[in-house]
Amino acid sequence: MISNLELIPGKRISKHLGLVQGSTVRSKHVGRDFMAGLKNIFGGELKGYTELLQDAREEAVARMIEQASSIGANAVLNVRFSTSSITSGAAELFAYGSAVVME
Amino acid sequence: MLGIITFLVLLALGYGFGQWFERSHYRSILEREQELKDLLIIQSKIIPPPFSSGHETFLVDGSVVISVDYFKQFVAGLRNFVGGRVTPYETLLDRARREAILRMKEEAKASGADVILNVKYEMCSIYKGRRNSIGSVEALAYGTAFLPIKTMPGER
Numbered sequence: 001m002i003s004n005l006e007l008i009p010g011k012r013i014s015k016h017l018g019l020v021q022g023s024t025v026r027s028k029h030v031g032r033d034f035m036a037g038l039k040n041i042f043g044g045e046l047k048g049y050t051e052l053l054q055d056a057r058e059e060a061v062a063r064m065i066e067q068a069s070s071i072g073a074n075a076v077l078n079v080r081f082s083t084s085s086i087t088s089g090a091a092e093l094f095a096y097g098s099a100v101v102m103e
Numbered sequence: 104m105l106g107i108i109t110f111l112v113l114l115a116l117g118y119g120f121g122q123w124f125e126r127s128h129y130r131s132i133l134e135r136e137q138e139l140k141d142l143l144i145i146q147s148k149i150i151p152p153p154f155s156s157g158h159e160t161f162l163v164d165g166s167v168v169i170s171v172d173y174f175k176q177f178v179a180g181l182r183n184f185v186g187g188r189v190t191p192y193e194t195l196l197d198r199a200r201r202e203a204i205l206r207m208k209e210e211a212k213a214s215g216a217d218v219i220l221n222v223k224y225e226m227c228s229i230y231k232g233r234r235n236s237i238g239s240v241e242a243l244a245y246g247t248a249f250l251p252i253k254t255m256p257g258e259r
Contacts, residue, residue, distance in 0.1 A: 043172030
């Protein structure tokens, strides 16, 4: 269970287990890069990139959840996302939150 | 000479397609905003009383990557000399944010949520074009959606 609030309605936090995080660095492939170059002339949405970043973000969240469940948590609260482009070819997607035991 | 011609052609293509994309995008944004205006966003971490029980929560998000066109990049480059408002980029970022919010709302609506709390934005330029100017930006919006738990009549 993940949420970006500090509590979940109707549930009580019985234990705090500290910060958990998950991250992934993804780079785009040449085909997409070429399309992006074209789109930089015409404008418009880069669907390939939207999907790529969405996939990467899901992976970061999955890693965060994995870490949380390995320390015995059943929920992650106050989740935040952060994206940073490291070089022009790759981006890091990062998700972090506070692992807790509910009920 | 060839350089100048290529430049002018790119500029014209960028202007034509860019403006066309932008207009049709704004039309679709306005249309969908009307459709989804019943799904409220409450910008609060404290859960309002009507939603504090009988609801399930889950994280929803929406994201979009939008690219700038050649013409806008050129105009923004000119703007760098004189300073002031860079209108082409203002509309670009505005479109990206509103689209991200709409996608988040669509996801929430598809699963039957009736309110979204504590929405956060995140912006990132992911593709640096020539001369290190912004090529495309990613907008992400995420929040917690509240889904009413269906109770049997008579229960509660």
